[in-house]
Amino acid sequence: MSKQINVALIGNPNTGKTSVFNALTGLNQKVGNYPGITVEKKQGVCKLPRGVKAHIIDLPGTYSLNASSLDESVVIELLLNKNDKDYPDVAVVVTDVENLKRNLLLYTQIKDLKIPTILVINMSDRMSYKGISLDIDYLETQLDTKIALISTRKGKGIEDLKSLIINYKTLSIESCIDIRNIDTNYFEGLEHVFPNQSLYKLWLVITQDVNFGKIDKNTINDATNFKTKSESDLKRLQQKETIKRYQFINNVLKKGQTIDLKSAKDIRIQLDRILTHKVWGYLIFLGILLLIFQAIYSWAETPMDFIDASFASLSEWLSTKLPDGVFTNLITEGIIPGLGGIVIFIPQIAFLFLFISILEESGYMSRVVFLMDKIMRRFGLSGKSVVPLISGTACAIPAIMATRNIESWKERLITILVTPFTTCAARLPVYLIIIALIIPEGTLLGIGYKPLTLLIMYLIGFAAAVGSAYLLNKIMKIRSKSYFVVEMPTYKLPLFKNVFITVVEKTKAFVFDAGKIILAISIVLWFLASYGPGDDFNNAEAIVTEQYASVNLTQDELDEKIASHKLEHSFIGITGKAIEPIIQPLGYDWKIGIGIVSSFAAREVFVGTLATIYSVGTDDEDTIKNRMAKETNPFIGGPLYNLASGISLLLFYAFAMQCMSTLAIVKRETNSWKWPILQLVTMSSIAYLIALIAYQVLK
Amino acid sequence: MQLTIADLKRGQKGIVKDVSSKEIPLKLLEMGCLPGNHVELLQVAPFSDPMYLNINGTHLAIRKETAKHIIIEPSTNE
Structure with a gap:
């Protein structure tokens, strides 16, 4: 008889709770949201001996049951609600052997809820290093529970934990404190x-x-x-x-834990002397950022070229193998180029998530918070805003969710409002393809012009965020008390498994979420571009043949003229032409216009859209980049993507608010439509103005 | 005049004497900022703000304005 055991993993931040979760469930996990709110809900299944399954839920990290943020209230709400389908049969409180005293505070609270509670003491591999020894039997008696001493780094103790979970019914449910x-x-x-x-x-x-x-x-x-x-x-x-709880804990630890300070080593203090230093700290931080951008650019190039070429040849291969017809065209001209436009960015997005998760895992991110707090406060932000602003370089959605631990509402609101300016992964596809087209080869101080341009785009995004925060701080009249408490955890070598799982999960979510939108939009666009009303579209062949009757054209050239005439008079061409007057001063033609309009759903749609538009009606299956390079400006001649229009496009995408999902998250987090609408209108107007100025100056 | 954490110099130690519960978030107390516990100023950011402390074995950073509300006495030994 197999019964499922509900297990809740609870623990302070930085105790390796996620490592325990990963060790128990492996890739057998899924990340979703709690209904109605956007707190990440991670759950997974762990197979126990005797055919028993454990359903494990990884609750957000919290220092205590006295919730001070939305994430923390999730913990207490679940633990108080016996009717919740996830209500735990057994709670597993994860603690860090180095911070046992503080970590036990939460343990005593959970125990007082009269839920069977297993105590996990993690990072036991560091005990001798820190001169700590524990009397486990004594601790088990005093704390009235079973203890699993584990090390996720060395993979020790996980089996002990599993057998404790299976025998949870033998645990006492007496409370610690009266x-x-x-x-x-x-x-x-x-x-x-x-x-x-x-x-x-x-x-x-x-x-x-x-x-x-x-x-x-x-x-x-x-x-x-x-x-x-x-x-x-x-x-x-x-x-x-709180004092009573600490008295209890101190009494228990007095006998149960001995720390030999002489043999304790603390690399944290030495490292922090440099990493949080007034000068070196900032230089190192800047150096790390530079390294990340150089790496994203150069390491990802080879796999990206490979993907680009593969999609082009896949399209070509399919068009020769499949029978001629509307559906073949839909696949080779609509769906494949559209999807290729997003798949190509997997290497870069994965690298970005890789670096961010290493910075978080190692404990370095807290030092950045410490270094930047005073500076950020000048702009009405908090040191903790740095984490959203850096995560915003991956995606604004998790970044906006990461503002929840900012204690002051005003600082938090400003962070939410300005985070979408940071260069998210969805902007990368647009930036990269434009940069590849318009920025020449060459290096400056060992850094290529192209990565340098990319770095500048990131800096512009960051400057826009900070600058608008400064203005918002001056304008908004919200008084709120600000607290600022940030833990500086010990430095840890990031666990490969944790980093790997984060990168895979986040990249997968990004590609599939974006993929769905792009697929739908590609299909719609293809239809709109392949059909049109009236004579101009349906009799295109006759019209064009007559028009060029006096000129000697090869059949290929004539076909191309016919295709572009058809595109211009298709539904999409008519729409594009209608908006052309608005975007012409920015240096764009109607095709780019369609790209911009469709990317108000999500920025990364831009490349896919152009890929679809440019491939409709053409037989040769070329890469997206080559197709774009061939486009000419219909008004002034010359390549459509030149320095002026390219820079103008880059700047437009840097400032415009083009992401429906972000707007939805902002609405949820601020509980009002006022703020997302403000973002949409202001950011897009700024984008238009700046792109206009840039093009008019540079052309 | 009472000594507070904000008066500490880098590397100096003290013992927490009193915290004004009105000004100090519960979270800070729960992280170990309670009367009787040892505190050491490990590092300061430019302009001495925020301050990087070791309170009762927990390493954390707080702003100077919060540090002003934690009254300490200089530690006698060391």
Whole structure:
């Protein structure tokens, strides 16, 4: 009889909780969202002995059950709701052997909820290094639980943890702390009114904004006929509770843990002397950024060229193998070029996620937060805004979600509003193809012109973000108290498995999400470009043949003229021509115009759109880049993609708000349509103006 | 005048004496910033803000304005 055990993984940030999750589930996991909110919900399945399966849910990292952010409330909401289908049969609290004292605070809180709780002490491989020794038997008795001493780095102890999970029913569910001791009168009064409820749960309902079962804050306040506590009284009691918990933990650890400081080494202090240094710290940070951009550019080039060429030959091969007809055309001219436009960027996007996850995993990101706080505060941001702004170079959506740990609402709102300026991975396809077309080869100080241009685009995005933050900070009149607490974890060599899983999961999500939109848009575009109303489209052959009757053209040249005449008079051509007057001053033709309009759904659609438009009606299957290079400007002649129009396009994409998903996330995170609409209108107007100026100056 | 964490120089140590619970977020208390615990200033960013501390074994950074509300006494030994 196989029964599924629900397991909740809980722990402070930086305890290696995710490593434990990855060790238990491997790639057998899925990432989704909690209904209605955008907190990432990670779950996976772990096969235990005797055919038992464990359903494991990785809860967001939290320092305590006293939630101070949306992510943290997810933890407490699940743990209070017995009816939730994910309500755990057993909680696994992950702690770090180096920070046992602080990590145990959360353990005592979970234990007081009377859920069977396994204590995992992770990173046990570092014990001798830090001079720590533990009396596990003593700790198990005092903490009234079973302990798994594991090392995810060395792959030790995972089997012990699995067998503890399978035997969860033998665990005690006694609480650690008697909450009555904090304020006897108050809690006994509470107990009198709700004799059947856990006092600690009631206390959490009173202090946090959560409900459990049918009980919420108001029912408690209504039912208790004794005086309810004021906000500051409650906070004083919470402080007292925290002190009580630490007293308990200190007593346990006094005998259960010995630390020989003489043999303890701390590389963190030495490293931090350099990495958070007033001068070296900043130089190293800049150096790391430079390295990332150079790497994204040069390392990804070979696989990208390969993908580009493969898609072109796939298209060609299919067009010779498949029977002639509308569907063959749809596949070879619509779908394949459209998809090729996104698949080609997998190498670069993967590299970007690789670097970001290494920076996060190693603990370096916290140092950047520390270094940048004072500077960022001048612009109305927080040091913690650096993480969204850097993650924004991958994608604005997780970046905006990462603003949740910014304590001050004003700083957080400004960060949300300016993050879409940072150069996200979706802009890369556009930038790369334009840069490849218009920027010459050559190097400056050992860095190629092309990567340098890319770096400048990133800097422009960053400057736009910071600059607009400065203005918003001056304009917005929001008073909010700002706290700033950031943990500086020990440096860790990133675990290959964690980094690998992050890169695979994020890249996959990006490609599939974007892929769906691009596929749909490519098909629609292909139809619009392949059909048209009226005589001009349907009799194109006759019209063009007559027009060029006096000129001697080869059959190929004539075919090309016919194809472009058809395209101009197709549905898409008519639409494009209608908007052409608006974008002509920026140096674009109507085809680029279609690309821009369709990329208001998502920026990366641009390349796919152009690929589809340019391949409709042509027989030769060329790479997207070569097709673009062949385009000529219909008004002034010469290549359509020259320095002026190219720079203008780059700048347009740098500033314009072209991502529906980001707008949706901003709406959800700010709970108002006001902010996303403000972003859309302001950013797009700035983009138009700057692109206009750039083209008019450079042409 | 009372000594606070904001008065510490790099490398100096102290013992937390009192925290004004009105000004200090609960989160900081939960991370170990409680009366009786040792605190050491490890590093400061330019303009001494934020401050990088070791409180009770936890390494964390806080802003100077928060540090001003944590009263300390100089540690006697060391």
